[in-house]
Amino acid sequence: MSHREITTESRPVRVLLIGAACAVVTVFLLLPLIAVFVEALRKGWEVFFESLRDEAALSAVKLTLTAAAISVPMNTLFGVGAAWVLTKFRFRGRALLVSLIDLPFAVSPVIAGLVWVLLFGSHGWFGEWLDARDIRIIFALPGIVIATAFVTFPFVARELIPLMESQGTDQEEAAVTLGASGWRIFLRVTLPNIKWGLLYGILLCNARAMGEFGAVSVVSGHIRGETNTLPLHVEVLYNEYQFSAAFACATLLAMLALVTLGIKTAIEHLTGHTSAGKH
Amino acid sequence: MIHPTILRFHPFRIRRHSILAVFGMVCLLGLAACGKKSAPGADGPSLLNVSYDPTREFYAEVNQAFAAKWQRDHGVKPAIKQSHGGSGKQARAVIDGLEADVVTLALAGDIDAVAKAGLLPSDWAGKLPQNSAPYTSTIVFVVRKGNPKGVKDWGDLVGDGVQVVTPNPKTSGGARWNYLAAWAWADKQFGGDEAKVRDYIGRLLKNVPVLDSGARAATTTFAQRGIGDVFLSWENEAYLIEKEFPGKTEIIYPSLSILAEPPVAVVEANAAKHGTAELAKSYLEFLYTPEAQTLAARHFYRPRDSKVSVNFPALELVTVDGKFGGWAAAQKTHFADGGTFDQLYGKK
CATH class of the missing domain: 3.40.190.10 (Periplasmic binding protein-like II)
Structure with missing residues (x-):
């Protein structure tokens, strides 16, 4: 029985293309990841763990987790609400709202940080009002949370909108005719349909929230042990010639990326899709 | 066919909106509460030194030495926090509300900018010896x-x-x-x-x-x-x-x-607000002591104190x-x- 190739390209072309793809993946994705771990362990495990136990490092981890713990649920709630409104209803200004949700993706992170300084800084629009009440937003936790929330704003909504769009409103309509309440429809019909896409959106949102550098850098004030998030702490260490310590902290971020990828793959496996939530 | 917009009129939908709204408000209030300046730690007052780039290693040692001295004299250990960056950028951050108790910047012009924003008097340079520059460099x-x-x-x-x-x-x-x-x-x-x-x-x-x-x-x-x-x-x-x-x-x-005379100054408006005026002043005066001057020399600054030996060309x-x-x-x-x-x- 003759074996028929489904591809028409000759063997050398295929080898070349596959080789090129592998080379790109190795150089651009694998090598940097390996470099992080190699650099981190250059001075041995002792220095590695020492850097992670350092007070400033622990405080950076805590701040990063806190910022993510506040901004991710906020954005999840918003994202689900926005996706629900935008896909299940038709109303005036809907297109505008869809574009507005994408704004944080379109804006440079530096600007995303600076706008908050302009609004809440001492000389900003609300600066005087806040100063009079001794409320600190910029160069403190609230500013970091706001900047993080702003840049990660679209992740959940963006993930859900195409998914819910493709699902249409048939099932909800059926539920309405059967007399279900709005809240019940959401919990029993809509939510089960979107749960994997939602989880994936939250995952991406969280990864970005913990890794954000630009916007947070602008509003942080870089106070060691107080307003440095993990990515900022990595930069500080690097600038202090503590390369091994910098990369040790960077491994935490790399680990976060790997865990994110692992969960994502697991979600895909569970749902049987090749890509959870297509863009 | 039933149009989905009928969902809009269902009472539960409306209530869901209000639940969301209430939750949002709680989030914002929580944020604002976080923003209230927390009381200084039980173990002592805290001081924020906003400085420029190459002083990282120097101030790390100065802070330790000063904290030890203050503890000997006052019985409590102050927590001294550092922020480093380009001098102009740091001045900008203090003007925008980074609550520095003291600034130790690269040049007088940057502290002038902070003074212009009303955070310290314009004659700040005369408050400490030698133009308020405890060490020099070139x-x-x-x-x-x-x-x-x-x-x-x-x-x-x-x-x-x-x-x-x-x-x-x-x-x-x-x-x-x-x-x-x-x-x-x-x-x-x-x-x-x-x-x-x-x-x-x-x-x-x-x-x-x-x-x-x-x-x-x-x-x-x-x-x-x-x-x-x-x-x-x-x-x-x-x-x-x-x-x-x-x-x-x-x-x-x-x-x-x-x-180059990198100057230092108390950001008086912030120090008054935090109740750290005395601590901030002692901190900067400490920079002129033989102990700190020796540290400055060790980090390759040119000390003002001629008794501290250095061998710069x-x-x-x-x-x-x-x-x-x-x-x-x-x-x-x-x-x-x-x-x-x-x-x-x-x-x-």
């Missing part, structure tokens, strides 16, 4: 081992194929000292012919491949990433590079440089006051929008 050249490009003085920096690394004078204090030192040399060299001085500075800037935002980023560019042939550097940073990257670089002293040093009529004038002529830097940079 600008030197750092070259690759063996000085392959044969750089000896400022004139060699404009040669063909010589790459000069210096940070951006708009954001970095050190870079402003670099710029003025180059200007002072050219002014002397060309006998005050401003056209020739401008030509020299223009050619010098053309040899700069990247303008980093702060001195430390520029150091990394030169020492770690290996970009450039000559690095215009703080003297103390130059010695630090030798320590961190042994055998890779050499320090070259030009025929003339500038006396002597070289001709001009001052900003003597040569440029003070920082306010230098800032206006050279670094303000439309100043000589703007005119000469990017003029290809």
Whole structure:
């Protein structure tokens, strides 16, 4: 029985293309990841763990987790609400709202940080009002949370909108005719349909929230042990010639990326899709 | 067919909206509550020192020494926090609300900017001895081992194929000292012919491949990433590079440089608000003690205290006051929008 190739390209072309793809993946994705771990362990495990136990490092981890713990649920709630409104209803200004949700993706992170300084800084629009009440937003936790929330704003909504769009409103309509309440429809019909896409959106949102550098850098004030998030702490260490310590902290971020990828793959496996939530 | 918009009129939908709204408000209120300045830790007062780039290692040691001294005298240990970055950027952050109790910046012009925002009196420089500059430094050249490009003085920096690394004078204090030192040399060299001085500075800037935002980023560019042939550097940073990257670089002293006086000041508005005025004042006064002066020398600053021994080469040093009529004038002529830097940079 003759074996028929489904591809028409000759063997050398295929080898070349596959080789090129592998080379790109190795150089651009694998090598940097390996470099992080190699650099981190250059001075041995002792220095590695020492850097992670350092007070400033622990405080950076805590701040990063806190910022993510506040901004991710906020954005999840918003994202689900926005996706629900935008896909299940038709109303005036809907297109505008869809574009507005994408704004944080379109804006440079530096600007995303600076706008908050302009609004809440001492000389900003609300600066005087806040100063009079001794409320600190910029160069403190609230500013970091706001900047993080702003840049990660679209992740959940963006993930859900195409998914819910493709699902249409048939099932909800059926539920309405059967007399279900709005809240019940959401919990029993809509939510089960979107749960994997939602989880994936939250995952991406969280990864970005913990890794954000630009916007947070602008509003942080870089106070060691107080307003440095993990990515900022990595930069500080690097600038202090503590390369091994910098990369040790960077491994935490790399680990976060790997865990994110692992969960994502697991979600895909569970749902049987090749890509959870297509863009 | 039932149109989905009927969902809109269902009472439960409306209630869901209000639940969301309430939740949102709670989130915001929570945020605002976090924003309230928390009371200082039970174990002592805290002080925020907003400083410029190359002082990281120096203040790490000063803070320890001072905290120990304060604890001996007052029984509580103060927590001293640090923030570092380009001097201009740091001043900007303090103006925008970074609540520094003290600023220890690269040049008087940056503290003037903070004073102009009303956070400290404009005569701050007279509050501490020697223009409120407890240590000085100067600008030197750092070259690759063996000085392959044969750089000896400022004139060699404009040669063909010589790459000069210096940070951006708009954001970095050190870079402003670099710029003025180059200007002072050219002014002397060309006998005050401003056209020739401008030509020299223009050619010098053309040899700069990247303008980093702060001195430390520029150091990394030169020492770690290996970009450039000559690095215009703080003297103390130059010695630090030798320590961190042994055998890779050499320090070259030009025929003339500038006396850099990095000043310190209490940000009185913030200190009063935090109740740290006394602590902040003692902290800065501590910088003039033999203990801190010795630390300054150890981190390659030139101490004011002549009893602290150092062996820096002597070289001709001009001052900003003597040569440029003070920082306010230098800032206006050279670094303000439309100043000589703007005119000469990017003029290809």
